[in-house]
Amino acid sequence: MLKDKLLRPIDPSNDHTPWLWIGTWSMGGEGFGSHDERESLRVLTAAVENNIRHFDTAGFYARGMSEMLLQQIMKSDRPELFISSKGGLVREGRKIKHCASPDGLERQLFESLDRMKTDYLDLYQLHWPDPEVPLDESIDALKTFQRQGLVRFWGVGNLTEQQVSDTLSEERNIPHQVHFNPVRRNHRVLIAGRDRCINCIISPLEQGLLGSGKSSAGISGIGKKDVRNRNPCFSDPAAMKWTSRLDELIRQYALTKISIILMWTCSRPHVHAIIPGPRKIAQLDELLAFKADAEINDLVSSEEDTAILSDEKVRNIVPEVIWQHLERGIETTRQDKDRNLYPQISQTKTQNE
Numbered sequence: 001m002l003k004d005k006l007l008r009p010i011d012p013s014n015d016h017t018p019w020l021w022i023g024t025w026s027m028g029g030e031g032f033g034s035h036d037e038r039e040s041l042r043v044l045t046a047a048v049e050n051n052i053r054h055f056d057t058a059g060f061y062a063r064g065m066s067e068m069l070l071q072q073i074m075k076s077d078r079p080e081l082f083i084s085s086k087g088g089l090v091r092e093g094r095k096i097k098h099c100a101s102p103d104g105l106e107r108q109l110f111e112s113l114d115r116m117k118t119d120y121l122d123l124y125q126l127h128w129p130d131p132e133v134p135l136d137e138s139i140d141a142l143k144t145f146q147r148q149g150l151v152r153f154w155g156v157g158n159l160t161e162q163q164v165s166d167t168l169s170e171e172r173n174i175p176h177q178v179h180f181n182p183v184r185r186n187h188r189v190l191i192a193g194r195d196r197c198i199n200c201i202i203s204p205l206e207q208g209l210l211g212s213g214k215s216s217a218g219i220s221g222i223g224k225k226d227v228r229n230r231n232p233c234f235s236d237p238a239a240m241k242w243t244s245r246l247d248e249l250i251r252q253y254a255l256t257k258i259s260i261i262l263m264w265t266c267s268r269p270h271v272h273a274i275i276p277g278p279r280k281i282a283q284l285d286e287l288l289a290f291k292a293d294a295e296i297n298d299l300v301s302s303e304e305d306t307a308i309l310s311d312e313k314v315r316n317i318v319p320e321v322i323w324q325h326l327e328r329g330i331e332t333t334r335q336d337k338d339r340n341l342y343p344q345i346s347q348t349k350t351q352n353e
């Protein structure tokens with residue numbers, strides 16, 4: 001079932017394992033701390049050299065800069081790459097607005113194609129449902145782009161469980177970007193999409209809070225202008241308590257934090273791909289090491305399984321005390337409610353940031 005989901009529908013011509021994609025949100029200089037464009041480009045180049053083919057971006061990211069950065073690796077390798085972008089969020093001055101009407105999406109798609117100097121995208125996704133546009137209308141626009149040959153596949157992002165059930169009821173294998181990791185559970189959305197979606201996990205390291213760098217210290221580890229100040233987890237005492245307990249437990253075993261977090265996430269039911277956002281070579285290396293370990297240790301699921309990694313095999317590796325901690329997650333009712341990575345969007349009609 002997993003093989004069927006992952007390898008065929010997205011890109012039948014691609015024989016590289018596509019469960020690890022690379023996201024470019026932080027690479028364009030969006031405000032994830034200090035920005036080094038050359039280092040970001042080195043990350044993308046090294047990813048391609050290491051057989052990563054799937055890259056995710058959006059016109060919204062860093063005002064188009066992430067797409068322009070990606071364009072630099074597309075110059076030589078375009079047919080080899082699987083490029084996914086998104087439309088539906090725009091900036092007007094300092095405001096962020098939904099814009100997922102058919103006309104708005106068409107305009108954003110052509111802007112993305114221009115920035116990336118390509119005449120097609122492999123995947124174009126609705127970044128976020130627009131409360132003022134019926135979801136069907138936005139999706140119909142994506143289907144039109146597919147018929148016109150502008151995009152090979154269409155997908156969605158940030159749908160609720162209800163929206164997946166109602167709007168995608170007749171669909172199969174639609175890529176859906178779902179925010180999920182040990183401190184951001186969205187199990188119900190994953191389950192709703194099990195037969196309809198390819199569940200692609202965004203922010204698997206909770207924007208760095210679950211990584212090993214300075215940002216893992218939460219609000220005290222990031223600067224005042226860092227976009228992650230808007231992420232409630234970074235200032236949530238329960239999340240901070242949970243991550244420091246995880247650090248304490250991991251120190252007792254010879255395992256890396258990235259591997260532990262990603263092993264757990266990739267073995268959760270109906271997780272079909274992960275999209276982390278490394279912006280430094282050392283971070284990409286951690287991801288590649290994780291991928292290699294998973295393959296060498298034969299953790300990657302067989303055809304019958306419903307997730308990337310076999311739950312049973314992962315449980316044999318992760319010490320029980322750490323597993324229980326991951327399973328418990330943070331004890332807060334926020335999990336499915338407070339899902340918005342861009343909390344300021346909802347205020348855009350009336351208020352400046």
Ligand SMILES: NC(=O)c1ccc[n+]([C@@H]2O[C@H](COP(=O)([O-])OP(=O)(O)OC[C@H]3O[C@@H](n4cnc5c(N)ncnc54)[C@H](OP(=O)(O)O)[C@@H]3O)[C@@H](O)[C@H]2O)c1
Nearest residue numbers: 023024025202203204205206207208211213276277278283
């Ligand atoms: N559809 C949507 O609404 C949506 C929303 C969010 C993201 N996404 C997609 O998901 C992608 C990933 O999101 P994200 O950037 O929040 O991902 P993430 O992987 O959860 O966080 C990335 C941050 O984690 C830190 N980090 C530490 N070690 C790392 C490692 N080994 N690998 C990667 N990062 C490490 C880095 O920050 P420090 O260097 O500061 O420690 C990095 O900037 C985005 O680029 C985008 O493509 C989509």
